[in-house]
Amino acid sequence: MVRQPFKCRVVITGCGMITPLGKNTEETFDHACRGMSGIDYITAFDTTHLPCRIGGQVKDAWLEGEEAGAERFYKFSSRGLRLMRKATVEAAQQACLDNLAHRDRIGVSFGFHGDSPAVEDLMFLHRFYDGKGAWDMEGLMRTGGYSYLNFLRRKPDVATTILPKMFDCRGPNLTVASACAAGSQAIGEAYRLIQEGKADVMIAGGSEAALNFMGFVGFVLIKALVERYSTPQKASRPFDRKRNGFVMSEGAGAVILEEREHARSRKVPILGELLGYGASADAYRITDTHPTGLGAVLAMRGALEDASVEPESVDYINAHGTSTAQNDVTETRAVKEVFGKRAKEIPISSNKSMLGHAIAAAGTIELILTLMGMNRSVILPTINYEFPDPKCDLDYVPNEARKKEHRIALSNSFGFGGQNACLCVGKVAG
């Protein structure tokens, strides 16, 4: 193992989230501890006759009461960006981000895919198009044309345009769009920037709001979503034999990463240390994951090596655990490959059993829940675990949270198209 001569150490000083289970980190964690489900029938749009009609929605009321000065951003923000703003404000407040003097040493790295165009927008445009290539541009311009605000809202990069403006941070800035891995990769890349001395502080996270016609129906058509369930709350059942697809949800998560000495010098509470990051690609097929979990193995090993942590030292794994037939088997295989005989001794649980899968937000939300569990010596459960699958034979922390001291954990995020990320976090003494 070759270690770089010197790399800064990176700690977490702020966390924020908004999820189907709660309007902030405390509420989400509290509900998750009790094994509650945030999944229900979708009310955001008409799902009549769709084979999947459920999802994890964030309550609209939680998005009301915008933070001070936010009116300015409102018109630029689609739902995904409003979720992002809620989560980042919580994280920034916890880390006392306002107090920092050197704003050009604060950067932003955020996982976001932009929001799909609204069907209403497309219907409006339809009036000016003959379907064969010819546009009535005069009519389009005369009627006020295509709303440039809608255009802005859909661009993924608007996420990292709004955040620097909101928090007045002029450091490195990037948007990460890597499907289910985005929320973890955004944190991993931010961590690297601090390690390399390019920034002292990074706002990192992910947001997703795809519970609308355009965002949802595509997933239904490719049969990725759950179609057989007794109740919405029972539909997301990672590692259970009767799992049959994922449940899509929305939400956002954000963390404030900070160079350790920087955080110590300003005496903010340190919530945990980011020890390592591994990223990889399956390079296998466009939509199927590698059957032996090759990319997942590379990502987990990468994170461990980066952290200089031996597999023997890992106390907990926050699984990607989507509740699809494919992911849960390959993830189990990958964990066995990395941890050998010890695999069965390590508790591994999937927050998606309660929260559903918030795509670009999932990795961040799950890292924060991992951290919170570590600081409170609680391992969150995998709910709806009823029928063991012989191919998934690890300790998935079934149905009830477990009281257990743990100090080093991995958090996995494996993208649909083979983009993989794994973060290694450690508890900070005291």
Next chain:
Amino acid sequence: MKQTLISEAMVLEEVKKAIAQTLKVDKDSIQAENSLMKDLGAESLDFLDINYRLEQAFGIKTARHFVLEHIEEMFGEGSAIDENSQLTGKAIALLKIRLGNDLPAELRPGMDMDEVPPLVTVEGMAKVVLDILDTLPEKCGACGGKAWKSENGLRIKCGSCGGEATLTDGDTLTQEWLIHVQKEKKIF
């Protein structure tokens, strides 16, 4: 009823064309007995793409669910796929009836579900299309005419009113077939 307007060769040709377009392979290199996954490099999502092309070409609706999923739905959990996600003996018995001599030799009880998709062949897909085309009703639903025709050798239309033939969709066809077989053979 068994339709005679569109030949087996025609269907096979169209299936090859759909596969060639989807997978970007040379149509003439595709053999009827080729496995889509093993020989031609298809992945799961490609099946949806190929089906969509066939639906557009023939004016049909292919099944959204595999026959094994229908068995589970109709005859209860565990009837086709056991708790180890392996094929049951009853599922194999049923597939033997369905596929006859075309039953792949690898198909056996205890086989893992993951090993099933690679058994889908080019001619297997052609048979799916032919089965749906054979649901052609005797009379046109719109005008009652009995003279069917096909101008392009792909889509069947009414010779009197020119309306498209109403064919049974793939999922309904599978369900009807399962009810029929169960009645006769009482496998489940």
